[in-house]
Amino acid sequence: MKFTDHIDGRVRDRALTTVDLAATFVLAIECALTGVRADFDLFGILVLAFVGSVGGGVMRDLLLGEHPPAPLRDWRYAALAVAAAAAVLTASVTLGGVGTFTPPIAVDIFEAVGLALAAIAGARKSVDYRMNGSSIVVIATVNGCGGGILRDILCARVPRVLHEDFYATAALAGATLMVLLMARFRLRKDIAGAIAGVSIFALRTAALLGEWRLPHLR
Amino acid sequence: MKFTDHIDGRVRDRALTTVDLAATFVLAIECALTGVRADFDLFGILVLAFVGSVGGGVMRDLLLGEHPPAPLRDWRYAALAVAAAAAVLTASVTLGGVGTFTPPIAVDIFEAVGLALAAIAGARKSVDYRMNGSSIVVIATVNGCGGGILRDILCARVPRVLHEDFYATAALAGATLMVLLMARFRLRKDIAGAIAGVSIFALRTAALLGEWRLPHLR
Amino acid sequence: MKFTDHIDGRVRDRALTTVDLAATFVLAIECALTGVRADFDLFGILVLAFVGSVGGGVMRDLLLGEHPPAPLRDWRYAALAVAAAAAVLTASVTLGGVGTFTPPIAVDIFEAVGLALAAIAGARKSVDYRMNGSSIVVIATVNGCGGGILRDILCARVPRVLHEDFYATAALAGATLMVLLMARFRLRKDIAGAIAGVSIFALRTAALLGEWRLPHLR
Numbered sequence: 001m002k003f004t005d006h007i008d009g010r011v012r013d014r015a016l017t018t019v020d021l022a023a024t025f026v027l028a029i030e031c032a033l034t035g036v037r038a039d040f041d042l043f044g045i046l047v048l049a050f051v052g053s054v055g056g057g058v059m060r061d062l063l064l065g066e067h068p069p070a071p072l073r074d075w076r077y078a079a080l081a082v083a084a085a086a087a088v089l090t091a092s093v094t095l096g097g098v099g100t101f102t103p104p105i106a107v108d109i110f111e112a113v114g115l116a117l118a119a120i121a122g123a124r125k126s127v128d129y130r131m132n133g134s135s136i137v138v139i140a141t142v143n144g145c146g147g148g149i150l151r152d153i154l155c156a157r158v159p160r161v162l163h164e165d166f167y168a169t170a171a172l173a174g175a176t177l178m179v180l181l182m183a184r185f186r187l188r189k190d191i192a193g194a195i196a197g198v199s200i201f202a203l204r205t206a207a208l209l210g211e212w213r214l215p216h217l218r
Numbered sequence: 219m220k221f222t223d224h225i226d227g228r229v230r231d232r233a234l235t236t237v238d239l240a241a242t243f244v245l246a247i248e249c250a251l252t253g254v255r256a257d258f259d260l261f262g263i264l265v266l267a268f269v270g271s272v273g274g275g276v277m278r279d280l281l282l283g284e285h286p287p288a289p290l291r292d293w294r295y296a297a298l299a300v301a302a303a304a305a306v307l308t309a310s311v312t313l314g315g316v317g318t319f320t321p322p323i324a325v326d327i328f329e330a331v332g333l334a335l336a337a338i339a340g341a342r343k344s345v346d347y348r349m350n351g352s353s354i355v356v357i358a359t360v361n362g363c364g365g366g367i368l369r370d371i372l373c374a375r376v377p378r379v380l381h382e383d384f385y386a387t388a389a390l391a392g393a394t395l396m397v398l399l400m401a402r403f404r405l406r407k408d409i410a411g412a413i414a415g416v417s418i419f420a421l422r423t424a425a426l427l428g429e430w431r432l433p434h435l436r
Numbered sequence: 437m438k439f440t441d442h443i444d445g446r447v448r449d450r451a452l453t454t455v456d457l458a459a460t461f462v463l464a465i466e467c468a469l470t471g472v473r474a475d476f477d478l479f480g481i482l483v484l485a486f487v488g489s490v491g492g493g494v495m496r497d498l499l500l501g502e503h504p505p506a507p508l509r510d511w512r513y514a515a516l517a518v519a520a521a522a523a524v525l526t527a528s529v530t531l532g533g534v535g536t537f538t539p540p541i542a543v544d545i546f547e548a549v550g551l552a553l554a555a556i557a558g559a560r561k562s563v564d565y566r567m568n569g570s571s572i573v574v575i576a577t578v579n580g581c582g583g584g585i586l587r588d589i590l591c592a593r594v595p596r597v598l599h600e601d602f603y604a605t606a607a608l609a610g611a612t613l614m615v616l617l618m619a620r621f622r623l624r625k626d627i628a629g630a631i632a633g634v635s636i637f638a639l640r641t642a643a644l645l646g647e648w649r650l651p652h653l654r
Contacts, residue, residue: 040598041599041601041649041650042650043601043605044599044601047597058499062280062498062499063280063286063287064285064286065283065285068499068567068571072578075570078570131291134290134291134293135286135291138286139286149372153371154585154594154598156594157374158372158373158374161265162258162261162266162372163258163259163262165259165261168265213259214259281494281504281505281508282503283503349504349509352509352510352514356504356508357504367590371589374592376590376591376592377590379483380476380480380484381480383477383478384479386479432477432479
C-alpha cells in the first residue's frame with residue numbers, strides 16, 4: 001500500500017481525500033439545487049447542502065470507527081459544501097431562478113456523479129482499513145447513498161433510494177466489481193476504483209435515461 | 219463467562235449470533251410485508267427489509283463501539299434479510315397478493331417476535347461488553363426498536379414506537395427483568411435471556427390483543 | 437486542564453456533566469410540551485422527551501468515539517428526562533391543558549436555553565478531547581441541534597433547523613466565539629463557555645423576538 005500511511009491510527013491516503021472532497025462538492029451542488037427547488041430559504045439550503053454532501057462520509061467513518069469523522073474534522077469539506085451552495089445561489093439570483101429552470105435530469109446527473117465518487121471513496125477507505133469484502137461493499141453503498149437519504153429525511157419525504165431501483169444497486173454493483181478486480185485480478189486500488197466509479201456512473205445514468213424500473217408487486 | 223471469548227477485542231458469543239440472526243430474519247419478513255402493503259417496488263422492499271432488520275443491531279454496535287457493526291461485517295445478516303424478502307415476494311406472487319391479504323395482526327406478531335429476539339440480543343451483547351445496568355437496558359431497547367424506527371422514517375411516517383404504548387416499554391421491561399435476574403438471582407445469561415425474551419413477547423402480544431392504550435392528554 | 441481527568445480513557449469533567457444534565461432537563465421540558473401540543477399520548481411524550489433531550493449528546497459522543505455515549509451510560513440523564521416529562525404532564529392535567537395554553541414563545545424560550553446549554557456542553561467536551569477548532573465548532577452545533585432534529589424526524593415533519601435561520605447559526609457562532617476566546621484571548625474554558633452560552637441564547641432569542649429571516653430565493 002504505497003500511497004497509504006497511518007498517522008495516529010488514522011488512514012492517510014491523498015487520492016482518497018481528493019475523491020472524497022470531489023464527492024462532497026458535487027453532492028453539495030445537487031443538494032443546493034434540490035433545496036432551491038423545494039423553496040427552502042438561504043440557510044435551509046446551506047444546511048441541506050452540508051448534511052447531504054458529508055452525511056455519507058460521516059456514516060462511513062462512524063462504521064469504520066474513525067473519530068471524529070474526517071468530513072467534520074477537516075474544514076475543507078465544510079468549505080466546499082458552502083462554496084457549492086454559494087455558487088448555486090449566486091447563479092440562481094443572477095440567472096433569475098436556476099433552481100426553477102434547471103432540468104431535473106441535470107440534478108440527477110450531478111447526483112449520479114456524486115454517487116459514483118462517494119461510493120468509490122467508501123470502498124477505498126474500507127480497503128485502507130483492511131475490511132473484509134462484505135463490509136467493503138456495504139460501507140461503499142452507505143457512503144454513496146447516505147447523504148441522499150439524510151437529504152430526503154430532512155425534506156420529510158420517502159428517500160429516493162427506496163423508489164429508484166438502480167441507485168443503491170449501482171453503488172452495490174460497483175463496489176462488488178472493485179472488490180472482485182482487486183481480489184481476483186490483482187488490480188491496484190487506483191485502477192480498480194476508477195473502473196468501478198465509471199461503472200457506477202454508467203449504470204446509474206443508463207437507468208435514468210432508460211427509465212429502468214423493477215416491477216411493483218401488488 | 220464460559221461461552222464468551224474475545225477475538226481482536228471483539229466479543230465472540232455463538233448463542234448471541236444465533237439470536238441476532240434469528241431477529242434479523244423475523245424482522246426482515248415483517249419489513250418486507252410492510253413494504254408490500256405500502257406498495258413499494260421490488261428494490262424498495264429489499265432495502266426496507268435490510269435496513270429494518272439490521273438497523274437495531276447496527277445502532278447497538280455503534281453505541282458499544284464495535285467497528286464495523288456485526289450486521290454489516292458478517293454477510294449472513296444481509297443474506298438472511300434478502301432470503302426473507304425473497305420468501306415474502308415469492309409467496310406474494312404465487313398466492314396472489316400475500317401483502318394485501320395478510321391480516322395486520324400477523325405482521326404485528328412477526329414484529330413482536332423480532333422485538334423480543336432483538337432486545338435480548340442487545341441485552342446479551344451489552345452484558346458481554348460488561349456494560350452497567352443502565353446501559354444494558356437502554357441498548358437492549360435501542361436494539362429492539364431501532365430497526366422499526368428506521369423502517370418508519372424511510373416510509374416518511376411517525377414511528378410506531380411513539381404511538382404504540384407497549385412496544386419500547388416491553389423491550390425496556392424485559393431488559394430490566396434480565397438485568398435483575400442476573401444481578402439479584404445470579405441466573406446465567408442464557409436462562410435470564412430466555413425468560414426475558416418470553417416476557418417481552420408475552421407483554422407485547424397481550425398489549426396488541428387487548429389493545430392496551432395509555433390515555434391521551436389534551 | 438485542572439478540572440479534567442481521564443478515567444478509563446474517558447473524560448471526567450464535573451462542570452461539563454452539570455451543563456449536560458441541565459441541557460437534558462430543559463430540552464426534555466421543551467420536547468414534552470411539543471408532544472402534548474402534537475396530541476401524542478403519554479408514552480409517545482416520554483419517548484419524544486427522552487430522544488429529543490439526549491439525542492444531541494449521543495450524536496456528540498458517537499462523533500468523539502466515547503462508547504457507550506454518556507447520556508445512555510449514566511442513568512441521571514434518563515431520570516431527568518422522565519422527571520421533566522412528568523412535570524409537564526402533571527401541570528398539563530392539573531392546570532387543564534398546559535400544552536394547549538402554553539404560548540409558543542414559551543416553548544421557544546425553553547428551546548433557546550437548551551440550545552445554548554447543549555452547544556456549550558458539546559464545545560467543552562470537544563475541548564476536553566483536544567479536538568481541533570473545526571471539529572469543536574461542528575460537534576458543538578450537532579450537540580445543540582441534534583436532539584431537535586430527531587424530535588422533528590420522529591414527528592415526521594421538516595426539522596425546524598432548516599427553516600429557522602438563526603438556530604444552527606446561533607450554535608455555530610457561539611462555538612466559534614468560544615474557540616476564539618480560548619485560542620486568542622487565552623480565556624479559561626469555564627469563562628469562555630459562559631460567554632459563548634449567553635451569546636447563543638441572546639442571538640437565538642433576538643432572532644425569535646425580531647422574527648429575523650433570511651430571504652427566500654425562488
